[in-house]
Structures are given as C-alpha cells and as structure tokens.
Amino acid sequence: MISYLTKRLASLVLSLFVASAVIFLVIEVIPGDPAAYMLGMNARPDTIAALRTELGLDGSVFERYVGWVTGMLQGDFGVSYTYRTPVATMVADRLWISLPLALYALFLTVVIAFPAGIFAASRRGQAGDYGVIGATQIGIAIPNFWFAMILILVFAINMRWFSAGGFPGWENGFLQGLKALTLPAVALALPQAAILTRVMRSSLIDVLGEDFMRTARAKGLSTQQAIFRHGLRNALIPVLTIIGLQFAFLLAGGIIIEQVFALPGLGRLVFQSISQRDLVVVESVVMLLVFAVIMTNFLVDLAYALVDPRLRVRA
Amino acid sequence: MSVLQVENLCLEVPGKQILSGVGFEIAAGEILAVTGESGSGKSMTALAVMRLLPNAVRKTGGRILLEGQDLGSLSEAEMCRVRGGRIGMIFQEPMTALNPVQTIGDQVAEAVRIHSGASRREALERARQVLNRVGLDEERFPLSRYPHELSGGQRQRVVIALAIAERPALLIADEPTTALDVTTQAQILDLLKGLVEEFGMGLLIVTHDLAVVSEFSDRLVVMREGEVVEAGPTQEVLRQQRHEYTRALFKASGHQAHLPPVAGEHAGKPLLAVRDVFCSYALPRKTPFSMRRYFDAVKGVSFSIRAGERIGLVGESGCGKSTLTRAILGLEAIRGGTIAIDGKVPETARGRVQVVFQDPYGSFNPRHKVARLITEPFHILDRQPTAGERRDRIAEALEAVGLPLDSADRYIHEFSGGQRQRLAIARALILKPELIVLDEAVSALDVSVRAKILDLLADLSGRFNLAYLFISHDLSVVRSITDRVLVMKSGEIVEEGDTQTVLATPSHPYTRSLLEAAPKLPDFTQLRETANVSESL
Numbered sequence: 001m002i003s004y005l006t007k008r009l010a011s012l013v014l015s016l017f018v019a020s021a022v023i024f025l026v027i028e029v030i031p032g033d034p035a036a037y038m039l040g041m042n043a044r045p046d047t048i049a050a051l052r053t054e055l056g057l058d059g060s061v062f063e064r065y066v067g068w069v070t071g072m073l074q075g076d077f078g079v080s081y082t083y084r085t086p087v088a089t090m091v092a093d094r095l096w097i098s099l100p101l102a103l104y105a106l107f108l109t110v111v112i113a114f115p116a117g118i119f120a121a122s123r124r125g126q127a128g129d130y131g132v133i134g135a136t137q138i139g140i141a142i143p144n145f146w147f148a149m150i151l152i153l154v155f156a157i158n159m160r161w162f163s164a165g166g167f168p169g170w171e172n173g174f175l176q177g178l179k180a181l182t183l184p185a186v187a188l189a190l191p192q193a194a195i196l197t198r199v200m201r202s203s204l205i206d207v208l209g210e211d212f213m214r215t216a217r218a219k220g221l222s223t224q225q226a227i228f229r230h231g232l233r234n235a236l237i238p239v240l241t242i243i244g245l246q247f248a249f250l251l252a253g254g255i256i257i258e259q260v261f262a263l264p265g266l267g268r269l270v271f272q273s274i275s276q277r278d279l280v281v282v283e284s285v286v287m288l289l290v291f292a293v294i295m296t297n298f299l300v301d302l303a304y305a306l307v308d309p310r311l312r313v314r315a
Numbered sequence: 316m317s318v319l320q321v322e323n324l325c326l327e328v329p330g331k332q333i334l335s336g337v338g339f340e341i342a343a344g345e346i347l348a349v350t351g352e353s354g355s356g357k358s359m360t361a362l363a364v365m366r367l368l369p370n371a372v373r374k375t376g377g378r379i380l381l382e383g384q385d386l387g388s389l390s391e392a393e394m395c396r397v398r399g400g401r402i403g404m405i406f407q408e409p410m411t412a413l414n415p416v417q418t419i420g421d422q423v424a425e426a427v428r429i430h431s432g433a434s435r436r437e438a439l440e441r442a443r444q445v446l447n448r449v450g451l452d453e454e455r456f457p458l459s460r461y462p463h464e465l466s467g468g469q470r471q472r473v474v475i476a477l478a479i480a481e482r483p484a485l486l487i488a489d490e491p492t493t494a495l496d497v498t499t500q501a502q503i504l505d506l507l508k509g510l511v512e513e514f515g516m517g518l519l520i521v522t523h524d525l526a527v528v529s530e531f532s533d534r535l536v537v538m539r540e541g542e543v544v545e546a547g548p549t550q551e552v553l554r555q556q557r558h559e560y561t562r563a564l565f566k567a568s569g570h571q572a573h574l575p576p577v578a579g580e581h582a583g584k585p586l587l588a589v590r591d592v593f594c595s596y597a598l599p600r601k602t603p604f605s606m607r608r609y610f611d612a613v614k615g616v617s618f619s620i621r622a623g624e625r626i627g628l629v630g631e632s633g634c635g636k637s638t639l640t641r642a643i644l645g646l647e648a649i650r651g652g653t654i655a656i657d658g659k660v661p662e663t664a665r666g667r668v669q670v671v672f673q674d675p676y677g678s679f680n681p682r683h684k685v686a687r688l689i690t691e692p693f694h695i696l697d698r699q700p701t702a703g704e705r706r707d708r709i710a711e712a713l714e715a716v717g718l719p720l721d722s723a724d725r726y727i728h729e730f731s732g733g734q735r736q737r738l739a740i741a742r743a744l745i746l747k748p749e750l751i752v753l754d755e756a757v758s759a760l761d762v763s764v765r766a767k768i769l770d771l772l773a774d775l776s777g778r779f780n781l782a783y784l785f786i787s788h789d790l791s792v793v794r795s796i797t798d799r800v801l802v803m804k805s806g807e808i809v810e811e812g813d814t815q816t817v818l819a820t821p822s823h824p825y826t827r828s829l830l831e832a833a834p835k836l837p838d839f840t841q842l843r844e845t846a847n848v849s850e851s852l
Contacts, residue, residue: 003599211411217367218406219426219477220399222391229425230414308416309461 001305001312008301012294019290020072024065027283033057037277038081068283077284082276087284090269095288097167098258098266101181101188102250108189109196109246116193117200117239122227124205132197139194148187148260155183165262184261188254192246199242203235210234236307244300248293316383317342318485318517319364324377326359326368326541333359333372334541341485341517341534346508348532348549349521350564352761353732355538357521361487364519365404366394382484400430403478407490409471413462419446419473420458426477445476449506467632468499472506479510486510488520492527496631496788501832504531523761525568526791526834529553537561553837563763569836570766571795575777577623586657586749586782587620587643587668593651594638612638614806615652622749625776625783627793627814629829630803636786639803640754643784644670656750665695669743673755675735679727686723689713689742696746712741715775733764737771744775750782757792769796790833794818802826 035051036043052058059067071078077087120132156164162183170177207213208231216226255267266285273281305312317340326334334356341347349357362368364379366386379386381401389397398404406412414422423442427433433441439458446456449472462470471491478486488507492500508531511518522528528535528549535549537560545558556562577583595609612635620626630636641647643654645661656664669692672678679688686709693700700708709723716737727735736756743751753772757765773796775781787793793800793814800817802810802825810823821827 211406211408212414214367215406215412215474215477216414218365218398218404220395220397220429221425222395225429230417233416234414310415310463 004305004312008298012298015294016291019294020069020287021065023283023286023290024068027279028061030279072284072287078280080273080278080281082273082278087281090281091266091285091288094264094266094269096170097181097263098251098254100177101184101254101263101265102247104178104181104185105188105192105250105254106243106247108185109192110243112189112193113196113200116197118204118227118232120197120201121204121208122223124208132201136194136197139190142190144187144191145256145260147190148184148257151183151187152260165260167263184254184257184263187257187260188250192250196239196242196246200235200239203238204231207231207235233307237304240300240303240307244296247296248289251292252289318345318382319519320378320380321360321364322378322380324360324363324379325375326356326363326372327375328371328373332541334363337377337538337541337543339536339543339546341519343484343517344511344515345534346511346518346520346532347534347536348528349519349536349538350523350525350528351538352523352564352763354540356541357538358489360538361404361489361519361521364485364487365398365402367398396430399426399478399483400481401483402485402487403481403483405471405474405478405486405488405491407493409467409474409494412474413470415462417461418458419456419460419462419465423473423477423480424458426480430481441480442476445480446473449473449476449479450502451476468495468503471495471499471503475503475506475510479514482514483516485517485519488518490522491520493522493524497790497829498631498832500527500834524834525553525565525762526836529837530834537564550837565836567762567766569791570762570769572766572769572773574625574773574796574798577621577798584622585619586622586624587784588655589619589639589643589652590617590654591652592616592639592642592649592654594635594642594647595650609650612806613642616803616806616808617652618801618808618811620750620782620784623776623780623782624799625785625797627797627800628784628786628803629788629790629793629800631788631829634803635806636803637754640752640784640786644668644752666692666746667748668750668752669746669748670752670754671736671739671743671756673758675732675739675759678739679735681727683726684723685725685727685738688727689738689745691742692746708745712745715744715778716741716771733760733768736760736764736768740768740771740775744779747779748781750784752784752786754786755788756785758787758789765792772796790818790830802829
C-alpha cells in the first residue's frame with residue numbers, strides 16, 4: 001500500500017511538472033503580443049516596449065517559466081493584463097462557483113446513475129432494462145444548452161421556482177446559492193448521468209455473470225442481496241474511472257451552461273481571457289484545471305485501491 | 316429417510332429437453348457420484364436441486380425432496396434459507412468462486428450470519444473454527460486474507476468452509492477438483508470424505524472423472540443426454556458395466572493409444588536441444604528504490620528431443636512447465652542457457668515447431684473461417700504459397716485430422732470441442748513441422764473425445780515422423796502417448812526416463828507422490844474374465 005501511494009504521488013508530481021512546461025510552451029507559441037493588444041492599433045513601438053518590460057515579457061523563456069512556476073508555488077499567479085487585478089483573486093472568485101457547481105452536478109449524476117444502472121442490470125433483457133436504456137439514449141442525444149433553455153422556460157419563467165440565471169453569491173446564504181446552481185447542475189448532470197448509467201449497467205452485468213455471484217447465491221443470499229453485497233463493489237472500477245473523467249469535464253467544460261445561466265464561472269473566464277489575449281490568466285486557469293484533473297485522477301487511483309485489494313500490491 | 320430424493324426430474328430450454336426423468340436418492344453419510352460427459356445434464360441436475368438454474372431453463376416435471384420436504388413448494392425466500400443452510404454447494408473453479416474484494420473471513424462469516432443471525436463477532440469466531448476445520452490454520456491464514464493471496468487448493472478449502480459453515484444436511488460438489496493438481500485433488504477429496512463422516516451429511520458429487528468416482532463414491536449415477544443410463548453401488552456398476560455407455564466411458568477413460576515406433580529416415584537425429592535454461596520473472600519492488608528481485612520459474616533445465624520422439628513433461632501448476640514451453644516456442648526470453656532447434660534459436664525456427672493449446676474454445680478467432688484460421692502459420696513463410704498450393708495444403712491438413720473438406724468454409728462456432736482441437740492440430744500440421752508442442756491439449760475434452768484425439772496424435776506421429784512435447788498434469792494421458800517423460804518440480808527436472816519405467820518404478824519421491832495422489836481406474840479385466848468363466852460354467 002505504501003509503495004502504491006508513493007508511486008501514485010511520484011506520478012502526480014511528474015505529471016504536474018510536464019503539464020506546466022507544456023502549457024507554458026503552448027502559450028509561448030500562440031501568436032499575438034499582449035502588450036500590443038492592450039495598447040491598440042496605433043500604439044508607438046517604444047510604448048509597447050515599455051509595457052513589455054513592465055509586464056515582465058522581455059526575459060528569456062526559461063527565466064519567465066521559472067518565475068511563473070515559483071510564483072504559483074507561493075500563491076502568486078501574476079496580474080491580469082486587462083483587469084490589472086491579481087489573477088489569484090479572479091480565479092478564486094470563479095472557483096467558488098465552478099467547483100460547487102461541478103460537485104453538485106456530479107452528485108446528481110451519481111444519484112441518478114447508480115440506482116438506474118443497478119435497476120437495469122438486475123432486469124437485463126426485460127421491460128425495465130429497455131426503458132432505462134431508452135432513457136439514457138435520449139439523455140445522451142439531447143444537447144445540454146437546449147435542455148438548459150427548456151429548464152429555464154419551465155422552472156424559471158413558467159413556474160417561477162428558480163431564477164433564470166445569475167448567481168447571488170454565497171454570502172446571502174448557502175441555500176440561496178445552492179438554489180441558483182440547481183438548474184445549471186441538472187442541465188450538466190443529465191447527459192453525464194445517462195453515460196454513467198450505461199457504464200454502471202454494463203459493468204454490473206459483467207460482474208453478475210461471475211462465479212462468485214453464484215457462490216453468493218449458493219450461500220443463501222437473495223438476488224438483491226448478492227448484488228448489493230458482492231456485485232456492486234466489483235463493478236465499481238470502470239464506474240470510478242468514468243466519474244473521474246466526468247468531474248474534470250464538469251469543472252472546465254461547463255462553459256456553455258455558464259453562458260446560458262449567466263454564471264461567472266471558470267469556463268467563461270478562460271473564454272474571455274483568450275479573446276482578450278490575457279495570457280497570464282489563461283496560463284493560470286489552464287494550469288489550475290490541469291491540477292484539478294491530475295488530483296482527481298490521483299483520488300480515483302486511491303479509490304481503486306480502496307475498492308480492490310489486488311491493486312494495492314500490484315500497480 | 317434419505318437426505319435427498321430426486322424423482323422423475325425433467326428440465327427443458329425452449330425447444331430442447333435437457334433432462335428427462337432423472338431420479339436418484341442420497342442417504343445421510345453417503346457419497347453419490349453423478350458422472351457423464353459434457354451435455355449429459357449432470358451439472359443441471361445439481362443446479363436444479365439448488366433451484367439456481369439459468370433463467371432460460373424450465374422445470375417441466377418431477378419432484379426434489381430434501382429430508383422429505385418438496386423444495387419445489389418453497390417460496391424463494393424460504394429457498395434462500397435452504398441454500399447455504401441445509402444444502403451447501405461447491406463449484407469447479409476455485410480461482411473465481413470467491414469475491415476478490417472481500418476477505419475470506421468476511422465471506423465465510425457472511426454464510427453464518429445470514430442463516431443464524433449471529434453477531435459479526437460470533438460469526439467471525441465461527442468462521443475461524445470452520446476455516447481451521449478445512450485445514451486453513453490461524454497462523455498462516457488469518458481471517459483478513461484476500462482470495463488472491465491463496466492458491467487454488469486453498470481457495471477451494473475456503474469455498475468448502477462457507478458451504479459447510481452451517482452444517483448442511485446435503486453438500487453438492489460440482490467438479491470440485493477438476494481445476495486442481497493431483498496432489499491437491501487428493502487432499503480436497505480426503506477433506507470432503509472426512510466432513511461427510513463427521514457431519515453425517517449426504518454428498519452429491521458431479522464429476523467426469525471415473526477414477527475419482529471409483530475411489531471416492533459409494534454409489535454412482537451414469538448420465539447421458541439428460542437421462543440416467545445406469546445407477547447403483549459404485550464398485551458394482553463399474554465391475555459389471557451392464558450398460559454399453561458405461562462400458563464405453565470406462566474404456567475411453569483408460570484408453571491407451573497405440574504409439575507407432577519411431578521411424579523415418581531422420582529418426583534419432585537430435586532436433587531440440589535445451590541446455591541449462593533459466594527463465595525468470597521480475598518481482599514487484601518493495602520500495603521504489605530497492606533492487607529489482609527476480610523469481611526463477613525455470614532453473615537450469617536441460618533435455619533434448621530427437622526427431623520423431625514423443626516426450627511428456629509433467630508437473631503441477633507453478634512448476635515452470637508453461638514458462639519452459641513458451642521459451643521453446645520463442646515466446647519468452649530466457650535469462651541463461653541455450654535453446655536450439657536443429658542448431659537454430661527458436662525465433663528463427665518457428666515454422667519447424669508448432670503448438671496446440673489447451674482451450675479449444677479460446678484459441679481461435681471467432682470471426683474468421685476455418686480456411687483462414689488453419690493457414691495462419693503461412694505468414695512466417697518466406698514465399699507465400701499460391702492459391703492452388705494453399706487449397707491443397709488445407710485439404711491435406713483437414714484430411715489428416717479426419718475432418719471433411721467443406722469445413723474450410725465454416726466458422727469455428729459450428730464445431731464441437733473435439734473438432735476444434737482437431738482444427739488446432741490441423742493448424743499446427745499445415746507447415747509440416749518436425750515438433751509439435753501440445754500444451755494440455757486434451758485436458759479440456761471429454762474422455763471419449765480425448766481417446767479419439769490421442770489415437771489421432773499417435774497416428775499422425777507415425778505418418779509424418781512428428782516429435783511431440785506433450786505437457787500435461789494427467790499421468791494417464793502421458794502414459795498413453797509418450798516414449799519418454801520428464802518430471803518437473805519447482806523449475807527443475809527431477810526425474811527423466813522411459814515413460815513406462817518411470818511410471819512403474821519412480822525413483823524420485825516427488826514422482827512417487829504424484830503417482831500415489833493420482834486416482835486410478837480399478838482394473839476389472841481379470842475379475843470380469845473370471846466372472847464370465849463362472850457364468851459359463
């Protein structure tokens with residue numbers, strides 16, 4: 001177990017290092033000089049040069065990379081070119097929306113997918129199974145921005161249960177914040193739940209055919225008991241993999257939903273800063289997302305080891 | 316009163332009758348063996364008693380009485396209390412019969428808890444006692460062990476423990492030792508016998524192995540295609556062999572292929588030379604910085620095979636025989652020594668050595684037709700044969716293994732296990748090799764099919780001057796098809812010599828223990844002759 005942990009941690013650190021180098025180099029080769037962009041079409045070359053020095057853009061590539069990384073390690077992500085505010089505070093504000101939204105959507109995904117997947121798997125080939133499969137087909141096929149607009153039409157405009165968009169901030173009460181995130185979370189969760197339901201179903205169906213499930217029945221467990229006590233945990237490995245991928249997607253990929261619900265989240269921040277050549281922000285947010293993805297994978301790896309004792313020795 | 320009565324049991328899948336009118340009884344403390352070949356319905360009978368039949372199977376008639384109570388009249392909830400409570404069941408494949416993510420203690424304790432409602436602690440205590448009883452002592456097998464930390468035999472003991480934890484009146488064992496080595500098989504059978512005596516339970520054992528039947532069971536039911544063809548006290552049934560099917564089974568079980576003498580112009584010429592070969596596997600590092608350690612699977616093995624010679628390689632699982640085989644086929648790197656096929660390394664001599672594997676179901680790509688499957692070895696030829704040559708070679712290979720020519724245009728799922736093994740042999744033959752490696756090639760087959768394949772192999776070795784390296788755990792098969800035998804243990808060859816001599820007078824204690832552990836078919840030939848004489852008088 002110790003060896004497994006050290007290996008996972010080592011791979012985590014290495015991935016972060018490689019990712020930071022790749023992100024930095026990619027941003028480096030993107031055309032467009034932020035200084036020139038900020039000063040507009042008619043700026044004089046010496047003004048641009050002065051601004052470049054001010055922004056710290058004239059060091060060597062290596063110096064700037066080291067400066068960027070050491071800064072991040074101390075919590076200093078630089079200053080946004082356009083807004084002239086520290087990137088760290090900008091990101092933190094957005095993260096307080098995007099992270100809860102992603103967790104909320106993931107929670108809904110799991111809460112829908114687990115029962116639906118188990119239900120379908122235990123009734124394989126029967127009407128209930130076909131019903132669930134049909135529903136997941138629809139869930140995957142519906143574009144989520146369209147579904148989001150339908151949700152707004154029905155629950156915000158007609159029934160007036162929720163507001164149509166915007167975010168009141170957590171300081172006005174946790175429940176208020178949660179309420180504002182509910183419709184976006186549902187819109188995000190629906191296709192993910194459909195995918196996860198299918199994974200859960202097929203993984204569990206594989207497990208149900210295993211010899212040890214027959215042993216469990218021969219012990220005297222009912223079908224339901226056998227599924228919950230022996231089937232589920234064995235079916236979990238592929239499901240955990242997908243959950244990890246989905247969380248990463250939900251954190252960064254919610255941009256369309258953020259747009260529809262006018263939520264100031266991370267996705268919109270990235271989009272805005274790219275169009276404004278605010279490369280410091282882009283770099284930092286992308287790095288942060290990479291960090292989140294790698295951490296998620298690390299947690300998924302730990303979950304594997306908890307679920308399956310065989311992985312603790314191997315790996 | 317008998318523990319179990321099966322009366323006139325009939326089962327069917329839509330469109331096909333799979334059991335018709337099966338009946339037998341088991342008394343307390345009695346061991347009843349149900350035997351027959353695949354498709355005879357013997358496992359279905361066992362599952363029907365447990366009411367754990369696959370969904371497609373319907374019971375269409377008959378009664379199953381456990382201690383006089385009709386199991387068919389019980390609700391599913393009541394049946395759950397019977398399973399694992401009054402009937403325990405053990406399965407064939409111990410490697411997969413246990414939940415891999417739960418400790419053995421929890422799995423045995425669960426069987427106790429769901430039936431007795433004991434607390435977790437009491438159940439674990441009881442699990443400890445039962446595990447001790449089946450020979451898994453506290454010291455080496457704490458309750459916190461996981462199944463993957465145990466060998467096949469040890470896992471089977473855990474499965475037995477959870478089947479008997481509630482002291483059932485009836486134990487059902489479906490091919491409980493088929494996947495195990497002979498010495499482990501002997502220990503497991505001993506354990507079962509001891510438990511039957513101690514608990515006075517009835518034991519229904521399903522097995523295809525007549526030698527096991529004969530040494531182990533009190534009474535015997537012989538089944539064929541869903542019907543009981545013969546039943547009675549084991550020794551009586553086996554001695555009298557009233558039914559022709561019993562006779563055929565018995566004959567096929569002890570079948571000796573007639574090996575033609577080694578002949579041909581190259582006979583006796585050295586073909587394969589294995590000198591001082593070492594193979595090892597890297598072990599996982601304890602910490603990321605410790606030195607890599609290796610496990611030697613094969614430790615300095617030397618032997619040679621001459622052209623046309625049939626060599627047996629026997630040993631138990633984990634002895635290194637598979638690793639050695641893979642090295643000879645050039646599929647595994649060796650860490651020391653040399654392997655030479657007529658002076659060349661295996662990688663460059665692939666066309667001269669071919670292989671037939673154990674599993675006739677897994678070793679063919681289901682999406683290709685037979686013509687493509689058996690000509691696959693052609694890709695190692697420098698010059699690809701023309702279409703005409705190809706056709707001739709396919710015809711020749713199919714003819715050699717006794718399959719009709721039109722097989723070439725069919726898919727693999729249209730063939731039975733025995734036919735598939737013939738196709739595997741055809742695939743091995745198509746390059747006209749000098750040596751065929753047969754890795755447990757008949758182990759998965761029914762006895763009657765096995766007898767025919769052994770005859771075919773004996774015949775082919777004479778016709779094409781083929782040398783065989785026959786890897787098997789089954790001594791009776793090795794006795795039948797080889798001239799010389801190598802006995803392997805823990806990566807080393809411990810005994811080597813003429814097959815008949817080694818098996819009749821083994822010199823190494825390990826060979827002796829193997830022979831002692833292997834169940835034997837009783838020799839009734841003399842008895843039957845005397846019986847015939849007394850009848851004719």
